[in-house]
Each structure stands twice: as C-alpha cells, then as structure tokens.
Amino acid sequence: MTNPVRVYSMPGTCFFDLAPAAGGEPYRIFLSIPAERPPTEGWPLLVMTDGNATFPFAVASLVTQAPYPTGTNVGWGVIAAIGYPTDEPYDPLRRSWDLGPPPVKSYPPFVEGGPPVAIGGTDKLVDFIENELIPRIAEMVTLDPLRRSLFGHSFGGLFTLYALFERPGLFANWIAASPTIYWENSEILNNEAQRQLIPGNSAFLHLSAGEYEGDELAPFQYRNEDAAIRLEKRKTERTILLAQDMAERLNNTTDGLRAEFELYAGQTHMSVLAAAVNRAIGIAFAVDGFAVS
Known part of the structure; x- marks a missing residue:
C-alpha cells in the first residue's frame, strides 16, 4: 500500500482576507504569530x-x-505579509497599482488584449496598513509599537521608500530590497527631497541589491538570446548605483535616519529575494538591540 499524499501547510501560520473599509478588492493577509x-x-x-511570494x-x-x-541574534515576532486572493506568487495588475507611487498613470497592458496597467495607489495601501x-x-x-518594520522587494522596495518619505513614523525599520528607484525618471527622488522628518529622531533604512543588478549580467545570462537587451536594461535601471547613492545621502542627514546599503553576492533581481527576506528577519527580530540604535 502506498502512503497517502496530503496537502502541506506551514505550521503556525494562517491567512485571512481583509477588504479596505473604503471599498475595493480584499487583500490576503498571511500571518505568523509565535506560540x-x-x-x-x-x-x-x-x-x-x-505576501504570496x-x-x-x-x-x-x-x-x-x-x-x-x-547563535542567530534572531528572536520571535509577528509576520504579516500583504498579498492577494490568488495561488500565484504575484498579482501583476494589483501590485502595480498598490506599489507604484503617485501620480496616477496608465501604461499598456501586460498582455495583448488585457486591461491597462495603472500605478499611483500607494497612499491608499499605506492608509490600509496604518x-x-x-x-x-x-x-x-x-x-510593540516601537518595533515595527516594513519590507518590500523591487516595486515593493520603491513602495517602502515612498512610505518612509511620506509617513516616517509608521515603522522603525525600513527594508528596501532592489528598489526600482529609476522608475518614472526617478520620481521617488522628489519625495526624498521633500521627505518628512523622522519623529523621535530614530529610524533605520536598509537598502540592498543583488550583485547582478548592476552593469554585469549573471554568467548564465550572457548565454541567453536576450543578453544584449537585458544588459542595456540593467544599465538603464542602475539598481545598485541608485540605492548606494541614496544610502549615502540619507546616512548623512541630521534627523536620526540611519541608512546602509548591502550587496548580495551572486544574486540576480529575482534570486536575491531569499537573501533579502532573510536579512529582513534579522533586522526586524534582532535580539541584541534591534536595528535602530
């Protein structure tokens, strides 16, 4: 007799769907609470x-x-990941709206015949979180209201920066992995220039990117047919350089915002996710003094 195959779920986790009070489609909230x-x-x-990813x-x-x-300097804490009611790792349309900063703009569909892609809904998502x-x-x-952290990757990293600049008191730690700072001619730099000061004079920003998000592709990517196009895109995005420059600027401010940049060796824009999330856990749940000093 063969052993029965069962559906696996992660112990100690749950999810629930939560629709914004102002209306709109629900978010799927993935939750982990210590026992x-x-x-x-x-x-x-x-x-x-x-959150799905x-x-x-x-x-x-x-x-x-x-x-x-x-041995790890990591203690227990609560994880709340904001996702969507789908079994896919991403919902491209909804995340574009939720994570793409204002002004509201529309772009061509992801696929021919599909709906247009809209951005500009970040304020609504920040309101929902708060x-x-x-x-x-x-x-x-x-x-603990003093130990809240926000993590985002790629467009989520851009969202994290926007929330920091517009509502700096909401979190103590801000973790922006591979942020798309280049988006819309680096519109986010205008938000940085006009950012709200850090209340309480204490906050920490961790910026990061993978080694192969700069001027070089990963070795295997050079063998792909789209290598030249991909390399040109990397040079346009300048993910590493823009994040490094932002960390340097913000670390020299006088309002208590501490910033640093970390480069993950051997990682591409997508493979970096595991390393970046692991670092977020280390920052959010540090035992020997959390990230804000």
Missing part, C-alpha cells in the same frame, strides 16, 4: 509586501533561527 506568550512590551512586527521565505527564516537566539491592518493584528496579539 509563546508575548513579552510585556509586545511582539515586534514585520509587515511585507508581495515573500511569506514562505520569511516564515522558514524565522522558525529556523528564532529557537537559537544566541488604519486597518496593524489595528486588526493588534486585536489578535500584543504588538
């Missing part, structure tokens, strides 16, 4: 974008490190 009793001040919280990485990273804090998501989780478990 232990929360500390007196409450659990630290890590909020993530692109990022949540499995985050949970795996947390549960393999938190039981061994003296006024609906975090309060909802706080009803379920005690949270």
Whole structure:
C-alpha cells in the first residue's frame, strides 16, 4: 500500500482576507504569530509586501533561527505579509497599482488584449496598513509599537521608500530590497527631497541589491538570446548605483535616519529575494538591540 499524499501547510501560520473599509478588492493577509506568550512590551512586527511570494521565505527564516537566539541574534515576532486572493506568487495588475507611487498613470497592458496597467495607489495601501491592518493584528496579539518594520522587494522596495518619505513614523525599520528607484525618471527622488522628518529622531533604512543588478549580467545570462537587451536594461535601471547613492545621502542627514546599503553576492533581481527576506528577519527580530540604535 502506498502512503497517502496530503496537502502541506506551514505550521503556525494562517491567512485571512481583509477588504479596505473604503471599498475595493480584499487583500490576503498571511500571518505568523509565535506560540509563546508575548513579552510585556509586545511582539515586534514585520509587515511585507508581495505576501504570496515573500511569506514562505520569511516564515522558514524565522522558525529556523528564532529557537537559537544566541547563535542567530534572531528572536520571535509577528509576520504579516500583504498579498492577494490568488495561488500565484504575484498579482501583476494589483501590485502595480498598490506599489507604484503617485501620480496616477496608465501604461499598456501586460498582455495583448488585457486591461491597462495603472500605478499611483500607494497612499491608499499605506492608509490600509496604518488604519486597518496593524489595528486588526493588534486585536489578535500584543504588538510593540516601537518595533515595527516594513519590507518590500523591487516595486515593493520603491513602495517602502515612498512610505518612509511620506509617513516616517509608521515603522522603525525600513527594508528596501532592489528598489526600482529609476522608475518614472526617478520620481521617488522628489519625495526624498521633500521627505518628512523622522519623529523621535530614530529610524533605520536598509537598502540592498543583488550583485547582478548592476552593469554585469549573471554568467548564465550572457548565454541567453536576450543578453544584449537585458544588459542595456540593467544599465538603464542602475539598481545598485541608485540605492548606494541614496544610502549615502540619507546616512548623512541630521534627523536620526540611519541608512546602509548591502550587496548580495551572486544574486540576480529575482534570486536575491531569499537573501533579502532573510536579512529582513534579522533586522526586524534582532535580539541584541534591534536595528535602530
């Protein structure tokens, strides 16, 4: 007799769908809450974008490190990843609207005959996080309001920067992996130039990118038919350079924002996700003093 095949789920996790109070399609919230009793001040919280894709990485990273804090400097905390009601890792249309900063703009469809692609809804998602998501989780478990972190990758990294510049008091740690700073002629730099000051004079920004997001492709990519086009695109995007420059600028400010850049060796724009999420776990749930010093 063969053993029955069963559906696998990640222990200690759940999800629920939450529609914005102002209307619109629901988000799927992937949630991981420690089984232990929360500390007196409450659990630290890590909020993530692109939850369908990022949540499995985050949970795996947390549960393999938190039981061994003296060896990993990672303790337990709450993960809340914002995704969509789909089995796919991404919902391209909805994430474009949610993570693409204003002004509202429309672009050609992803596929011929499809709907146009719109961006500009980031303020609505930030409102949802602040006024609906975090309060909802706080009803379920005690949270430490001083230890909240936000993570985003690619367009999610751009969203993280936008939220930092527009609403800096919402999180203590801001983790922007491979942010698309180049988008719309680097419109985000205007937000940076007019950014709100850090309340309480203490916040941390971690910027990062993969080694092969600069002027060089990964070795295997040179063998692809689209190598020349891909290389030209990399030079236009300048992901590494723009993130490095931003980290240097912001680390020299006087309002308490500390910034750093990290390069992940051997990683491309997509393969970097696992390393970047692992670093987010280390920042959000650090035991020996969390990221803001």
